[in-house]
Amino acid sequence: MTAPTSARSVTVRAPAKINLVLGVGPVRDDGYHPLDTVYQAISLYDDITVSTAAGWSVGVEPIGDVDVSEVPLDETNIVVRAGVLLTEHHGIARRASIGISKGIPVAGGMAGGSADAAATLVALDRLWDLRTSDEDLLAIAAELGSDVPFALLGGTAHGTGRGELVESVGDAGTWWWVVVPNATGMSTPAVYAAFDDHGGGGSDSAAVLAALAGTDLDALTAGVRNDLQSVALELRADLRLTESDLVGAGARAALLSGSGPTFLGLVEDQDSAHEVREALLDAGHPGVLVATGPVAGAHVVQYA
Ligand SMILES: C[C@@](CO)(OP(=O)(O)O)[C@H](O)COP(=O)(O)OP(=O)(O)OC[C@H]1O[C@@H](n2ccc(N)nc2=O)[C@H](O)[C@@H]1O
Numbered sequence: 001m002t003a004p005t006s007a008r009s010v011t012v013r014a015p016a017k018i019n020l021v022l023g024v025g026p027v028r029d030d031g032y033h034p035l036d037t038v039y040q041a042i043s044l045y046d047d048i049t050v051s052t053a054a055g056w057s058v059g060v061e062p063i064g065d066v067d068v069s070e071v072p073l074d075e076t077n078i079v080v081r082a083g084v085l086l087t088e089h090h091g092i093a094r095r096a097s098i099g100i101s102k103g104i105p106v107a108g109g110m111a112g113g114s115a116d117a118a119a120t121l122v123a124l125d126r127l128w129d130l131r132t133s134d135e136d137l138l139a140i141a142a143e144l145g146s147d148v149p150f151a152l153l154g155g156t157a158h159g160t161g162r163g164e165l166v167e168s169v170g171d172a173g174t175w176w177w178v179v180v181p182n183a184t185g186m187s188t189p190a191v192y193a194a195f196d197d198h199g200g201g202g203s204d205s206a207a208v209l210a211a212l213a214g215t216d217l218d219a220l221t222a223g224v225r226n227d228l229q230s231v232a233l234e235l236r237a238d239l240r241l242t243e244s245d246l247v248g249a250g251a252r253a254a255l256l257s258g259s260g261p262t263f264l265g266l267v268e269d270q271d272s273a274h275e276v277r278e279a280l281l282d283a284g285h286p287g288v289l290v291a292t293g294p295v296a297g298a299h300v301v302q303y304a
């Protein structure tokens with residue numbers, strides 16, 4: 001399908017990601033860590049709206065309580081890097097203004113910046129009718145960041161390499177998550193560096209992939225694992241309370257999202273999700289959300 005050439009702006013929605021399992025191996029020569037991960041896209045979203053302009057510009061507005069104060073508004077924003085890479089790939093000199101409506105907590109380990117980058121690639125491709133192949137979009141995404149290809153794909157996927165190699169996996173479930181953001185973000189490189197000092201890791205995705213294949217909540221509960229969780233808890237002792245509050249409120253498992261600090265409670269169903277959310281709010285955790293997965297990757301929601 002091609003974009004109407006008359007479109008003056010295109011809006012693309014992209015989801016947050018979580019890692020149902022994040023198996024991390026010893027650091028490679030290039031400084032990245034080999035991963036055996038299962039990504040799931042969940043129902044928290046950023047919307048990106050692009051329109052052609054004389055130069056690159058970025059605007060941001062929050063959805064709900066999301067704190068957008070740390071989102072850069074200059075060319076260091078990953079959405080501008082995405083636009084520049086796409087124009088270089090096609091050898092064109094176009095520019096755009098890029099608006100971000102942000103519902104994904106910033107620096108929370110939920111790949112909000114990666115979602116924005118993926119959404120920008122799709123939005124500019126449609127706005128300018130570039131018809132970039134899926135293969136090329138995935139390659140450009142991988143150049144932008146290890147998590148960006150998954151934001152294009154969405155659903156549930158097995159991630160390998162440094163996380164940029166993604167393959168969809170069957171997932172017939174609707175899984176319910178209580179999402180506990182934290183006001184103080186964590187740096188992904190700093191958490192990986194602490195992992196290097198700490199040792200450990202090496203979890204694999206087999207148990208989670210089997211749980212998903214069987215749509216088996218008990219098996220998923222037993223299988224979820226994040227090799228960065230113990231180091232993140234050492235760096236940030238305050239997160240131990242979040243973890244124990246989730247378990248105390250009845251979550252089946254409490255899982256760190258990516259490199260943190262967001263914590264995820266896996267729960268049985270929608271009613272349990274809202275009960276656990278209320279309990280966390282009562283315990284003093286602000287901004288607790290409920291989300292389901294899997295959901296779609298970056299997709300157009302409006303031509304205007
Ligand atoms: C930890 C994870 C788990 O999905 O997610 P987040 O917590 O960031 O959401 C990812 O591995 C984050 O991916 P992403 O944020 O795209 O990382 P990149 O931009 O590619 O790399 C940023 C830095 O993270 C470290 N890094 C990243 C990926 C990887 N496999 N090994 C690493 O050591 C490196 O220090 C790198 O310089």
Ligand SMILES: Nc1ncnc2c1ncn2[C@@H]1O[C@H](COP(=O)(O)OP(=O)(O)O)[C@@H](O)[C@H]1O
Nearest residue numbers: 070077078106107108109110111112113114116
């Ligand atoms: N579009 C963007 N949205 C959010 N953060 C961005 C964006 N572009 C650049 N950044 C920077 O990237 C850092 C990591 O952001 P984010 O992708 O939200 O978190 P994480 O890597 O933990 O998943 C932020 O602290 C911010 O400085």
